[in-house]
Amino acid sequence: MRIATYNVEWFANLFNDAGALMDDDRWSGRRDVTREDQIAALGVVFKLLDADAVMVIEAPDGHARRDGVAALENFAAHFGLRARKVVMGFVNETQQEISLLHDPDAMTARHDPLGDQTGKQGARDAPRFDSVFRIDLDTDAAPDLIRWSKPPLEVAIETSGGTALRMIGVHAKSKAPHGARNKAEVMRISIENRRKQLAQCIWLRQRVEGHLQAGEPLIVLGDFNDGPGLDEYEKLFGRSGVEIVLGENGATGLFDPHARMALSRRLVATPTTARFKLPPDGRYLQALLDYIMVSPDLERRAPVWTIWHPFDHPACYGNALLRDALLTASDHFPVTIDIDL
Known part of the structure; x- marks a missing residue:
């Protein structure tokens, strides 16, 4: 069975x-x-991926x-994809949803969010992903209230072979200093965004630990906007x-073998999954x-990972x-695992 994650830049603009x-x-x-060019390109990519399930990041x-x-x-029908049914989670306001496109002949899948809903004061123990997480991220003794702009998609899956597993699709906070007007603002916004991103990951890790303690097979996949050694602000938080x-x-x-390779920092070249043009010269x-x-x-089932x-x-x-x-098709490239489920 092939499982994929794919961040499709501005997929919503095509519909x-x-x-x-x-x-x-x-x-x-x-x-x-x-x-028309992006649609045609996406059709080629999705068709050749031929995945049983694709966690689409920045979905319509x-x-x-x-x-x-x-x-x-409609996109799946247009290109005759096996993965043709959609599970969408909590709707957000960013025009970038997280959705699971899957083959209903290969698996059943349903949105199954866990955790308690909270009020504005939030909760410290893995609340539902559309709620508020309370955590103290600095030294002011005042709790920070964290929300997901794109709440993770929690899916309960049963494969046609009888395997039950959980899947969590993720699009974590971007650390880019959008709106900064000078170097001081770049630093302030970058540090603030990293603090929020780390808090989201602590929240997510709490949910992961619940599944692991329950002995539930789990796949966490998506765009983390982060990685070991990715920027200088990581040194501030360790x-x-x-x-x-x-x-x-x-x-x-x-x-994840690619994360392990990046963490080892022994390679001259780290695997990459995204490619962006940078101003002012477009490199x-x-x-x-x-x-x-x-x-x-x-x-232990010996899955095989591929970055396309x-x-x-x-x-x-x-x-x-x-x-x-x-x-x-996008500024990100698909990542897949082939695994016996």
């Missing part, structure tokens, strides 16, 4: 409010890419006036959010942001159609 594809020559949300939004479930299911979620100080850990920055973490029982990077993976580079599609 109208009813969820129909807008397959035309107008600009998409991607720089210098039309909607859904609310009273927008149907994000219909959008993804760890990355990814390390927190994986497990620290002898705690039962999750496993590219590459980063490891997307992960598929599995519980120890699933790791158009330049780093020989099969992706050798297929010109796929290589070009990956570059056109």
